[in-house]
Amino acid sequence: MTRIRVLLADDHDLFRSGVRRLLESAAGLEVVGEARTGQDAVRLVEELAPDIVLLDISMPGASGIDAARLIKTTSPRTGVIMLTVHADEEFLFEAIKAGAMGYLLKDASAEELVRAIQVIYEGEGLLAPTMAAKVMREFARTRETRDLGRILTPLTHREVEILQHVAAGLANKEIAHKLSISERTVKNHLSNIMEKLHVNSRTQAAVYALRSGLVPPEGG
Amino acid sequence: MTRIRVLLADDHDLFRSGVRRLLESAAGLEVVGEARTGQDAVRLVEELAPDIVLLDISMPGASGIDAARLIKTTSPRTGVIMLTVHADEEFLFEAIKAGAMGYLLKDASAEELVRAIQVIYEGEGLLAPTMAAKVMREFARTRETRDLGRILTPLTHREVEILQHVAAGLANKEIAHKLSISERTVKNHLSNIMEKLHVNSRTQAAVYALRSGLVPPEGG
DNA sequence: GCCACAATCGGCCGTTCGGCCTATCGGCGC
């Protein structure tokens, strides 16, 4: 039978090792990789295409929430579960808006975690009980929750590639030359990118790419 | 008499407190502020206009080197001294290129630090002895050192303001309207900015602003 | 008073961008 492929993202080595062992002792699960930063997580999800990624929120560089947002943009098929110490509502709502389908606190039991992975793998959502209560209250309080249903149209691989070059400051013509395609095609891709990201200039798209960690903030 | 006004930037509270007490026990020095991140350092330098800023390299967010680069861009009159544990050549050369006038290791004595501040305040440069040797060797090895002499023309306040709006993704017309000036003036400013930053598009300028911490990476 | 410089604005002009439209080709699912 096929096992659920899981990626772990947390900057604490010890915690990762523990969770890995814990998950691997469960049947039907397989840990296919580990990441220490948000950027690594995004990269590895793209590379390994796991079924589920467990994201810590506090990581050096891009946060787990940033990572979730980008993963939902580039790899929408991977289910995102936040696994964090943060019980704050702000993080919870941000995580949901970023596309997380599960939100568990780190004091969860091994059984709860495994069950969450299975449930999200089946396409359902799952929240820690206290967290669920918060969401319900928020639902009742305001209808801002339409945001939660907003669909983030994912970027294709080619579009991501174009966007990275845009964020490097290249002109359409330079990108075209670099990728050996016509400038017209670059423009078409960029138009699609801007529409998907709801921005209306290459500069805004570049800023989005930088903020979301699509390109390393250090440059290179 | 006027005392030399010093700003401390280091993410270790304990270290800052220690250095502060140490500097204040010396005559002719005054610690006017403390920063925990590169961004804070840049902001406080702009606000307080100290004579000298002591920068750690490893700080959360923008590194001390990023901070140095930006401080030299926005507040060229403030002398920058790196105070760090890093004895690596790369950091040293990067710091010099970023505009640091002094580079001291954290194992320096109190006397050395105070003397460095006075020397740099007088307009001279000062390096830790082992660091100076590296620089000499590098001078001898290659003439890349022309880079060290490269003058980073500082941006004016207005230019910084324009650049921030560019990095927010605004069009020239929008910036003009927001600042109640003509679009032509915005273009002129932006042209000057791009020349100073050695870039040739607004997108590259925006990327520079984001990377250097001129605008917060979180957005807003 | 003079000089340097920041900030403001204008004209002119070529380049780049970005929207709108259509179109071909290849893969993949039903």
Next chain:
DNA sequence: GCGCCGATAGGCCGAACGGCCGATTGTGGC
């Protein structure tokens, strides 16, 4: 096979961008 979709490409066109000139005003230093 047919349809959907991603990648490729072209034409057309108006708007935005960015370089090159020059010019005025005010402020601050010498």
